[in-house]
Amino acid sequence: MGEVYVITSGKGGVGKTTVTANLGVGLALRGAKVVTVDADIGLRNLDVVLGLENRIVFNIVDVVEGSxxxxxALVRDKRLENLFLLPAAQTRTKEAITSEQxxxxxxxxxxxxxxxLIDSPAGIETGFRNAAIGADKAIVVTTPEVSAVRDADRIIGLxxxxGKGVPQLIINRIRLDMVEKxxxxxxxxxxxxxxxxxxxxIPDxxxxxxxxxKGEPVIFRDDSDASRAFKNIVARLQGEDVPIIELSPRKNTGFWSKLRQLFGGR
Amino acid sequence: MLSLFKLFKKKESSSQIAKSRLEIMLKHDRMELTKDDMLEMMDRILMVLKDYVNYDKDRVQMKVKRENGETFLFISVPVIGRPASRDWER
Incomplete structure (x- = not known):
């Protein structure tokens, strides 16, 4: 039996879809059989981030309606044969699916x-609840901004x-230079x-x-900081003990060496 | 002396401002109590306390913290003694 994760945030635009796509690819790259589910009915995006928008025939609403x-409805990834997407419907609304379905x-x-991996829509209403209802565990994505953190707190409470337990947190778009200042x-x-x-x-x-x-999740690359950060998260999801090196703003150790430490996997 | 102290005190960074604003915001969000409700609750708690202890009312603090999925209300009251009027009871 597989594990069901919901990726959510409360606030929109903090990187839920990017996180879902990259974790999906990352887990599939390690050999797991993975499906990413776009639960944002009416505003689908996960297909675009994965570069699969031209391959969609049916969607999740077609499935629940028995069409x-x-x-x-499962779209196979064009690069990885063990990665799939269950797309959202673009021309329907959140009410097209019930929690039971x-x-x-x-x-x-x-x-x-x-x-x-279920990519939740922003907000705290039906769409979010439907995305979360079938999940065993939740991952909350935030950015280091007041509004995003406040909404993350709200979603953690919800x-x-x-009954989803204590979610795990991903902090996205960190800018070390700004933290240092x-x-x-x-x-x-x-x-x-x-x-x-x-x-x-995940660094900005x-x-x-x-x-x-390009529709190619950044985790496919070997030479980017974000890619390394996503790979570390995937390893942690699979139970590996990959340390997170703390950034403390006012310490005088070299900035770049800290960055290397931080994302070099050690 | 005070101005000298101020001179050496570092200017608050915008991230510190963000953090303290968030702490205040979330205190209310998590309890789902209005600011007026909170003030009233504090007043009533302190009213009871003052029959039993003397406290420094300028240093009374209230915090809402979440741990392991539960919300806790912490109130810290610096006690500085006992009210004279109740001494006879001991």
């Missing part, structure tokens, strides 16, 4: 796959209230505030945008 079988889809998927919340600050376990940190990296432009 096709689950297997028919979502639960059923999840229980079917976990029988086929090692990992089911996930706990839904005291102009960005540090990893420590965010953890002090949210008090949940840290799954990983232009390569992520380049990768999205």
């Amino acid at each position: 096709c079988r689950l297997e028919q 979502m639960l059923e889809v999840c229980s079917k998927l976990r029988k086929i796959f090692d990992y089911v 996930l706990e209230a839904m 005291g102009d960005m919340l540090s990893v420590r600050d965010v953890l002090d505030i949210l008090a949940v376990p840290l799954l990983g940190i 990296d232009e390569e992520v945008i380049v990768a999205t432009n």
